[in-house]
Amino acid sequence: MSSDRPVDLYVELNSDCNAIGSTVWDYSGHHVTFSVYGPDEVKSQDELTHRARVDILVLPSVGQHTLKETELEAFLTSVVERLVDVKAFPRSKISGRLCILSGDASHPQTVAAALNAISLSFLQSGLPLRATISAVCLEVESKLITVAVDVTHPKLSGSQALDHFPAVFAIFTGSSVPMSHATGEPGFTFLNLLNILALPAGGTSELAAHPLYSRALDLANVMVTQLGSVHHIRN
Numbered sequence: 001m002s003s004d005r006p007v008d009l010y011v012e013l014n015s016d017c018n019a020i021g022s023t024v025w026d027y028s029g030h031h032v033t034f035s036v037y038g039p040d041e042v043k044s045q046d047e048l049t050h051r052a053r054v055d056i057l058v059l060p061s062v063g064q065h066t067l068k069e070t071e072l073e074a075f076l077t078s079v080v081e082r083l084v085d086v087k088a089f090p091r092s093k094i095s096g097r098l099c100i101l102s103g104d105a106s107h108p109q110t111v112a113a114a115l116n117a118i119s120l121s122f123l124q125s126g127l128p129l130r131a132t133i134s135a136v137c138l139e140v141e142s143k144l145i146t147v148a149v150d151v152t153h154p155k156l157s158g159s160q161a162l163d164h165f166p167a168v169f170a171i172f173t174g175s176s177v178p179m180s181h182a183t184g185e186p187g188f189t190f191l192n193l194l195n196i197l198a199l200p201a202g203g204t205s206e207l208a209a210h211p212l213y214s215r216a217l218d219l220a221n222v223m224v225t226q227l228g229s230v231h232h233i234r235n
C-alpha cells in the first residue's frame with residue numbers, strides 16, 4: 001500500500017463523543033460525518049431473533065428528507081448488514097447516522113465518502129466485522145459509479161487464495177438501471193463493468209497498476225494510519 005494520502009482528503013475520528021465509532025470524511029468537496037451506536041435494546045415488535053436490526057439514518061445537507069436519502073438509507077443498510085457480524089447480537093439494534101455536510105445523496109462521490117466513513121467508524125467501534133472495505137469512484141462508459149472493495153480479499157492482502165474469491169463488496173450506480181442522459185439508453189453494459197472489476201491475474205505489480213484496487217488499498221492505508229494515530233494518543 002502507498003502511504004500517500006490524496007491532498008484533498010480530510011479524515012477525522014471521534015467526531016461524536018456519544019458514539020462507539022465516528023468519522024468525518026471530506027474528499028473533493030463531498031463532506032460527510034458518520035456515527036455508529038449500539039448494540040442497544042430494541043422494541044419487542046422490532047427485534048429479530050437471529051440477528052441485530054440495523055437502522056441507518058441519512059440527513060441531507062439542506063432541505064427536507066427526500067426519496068434520494070431514503071434510497072441511500074436502504075443501500076447503506078444492506079451494506080452494513082453484510083459488513084458487521086449481525087448474528088453476534090440477536091434481539092438488539094445497531095444504529096448509524098450519516099450527515100451529508102456537502103454533496104448529494106445520489107452522487108457516487110458522496111456515496112463513496114459515506115462508505116469510507118462507515119467503514120472507518122465500524123473499525124473504530126470494535127464490533128466484529130466480516131470485511132474491511134474502502135470505496136472509490138470510477139468511470140465506466142462516461143458514467144461515474146461507486147465501488148466498495150473488500151481490502152481483506154486474500155489476493156489484495158497478499159495471502160494465498162483462489163483467484164475467483166470476490167473482492168468487490170458493493171456497487172452504487174445511482175439507479176437500478178444505469179441510463180445515459182443523452183440517449184435514454186443504458187449508460188454502460190454490465191459485461192464491461194465485470195471486465196473492469198476483474199482482479200488482475202498477475203502479482204503485486206499488476207495490482208499496484210490497477211486504477212480501482214490501487215486506490216482502494218491507498219484509502220485502506222489511510223484508515224489504518226488514522227486508527228493507529230488514535231491508539232497512540234490514547235496510550
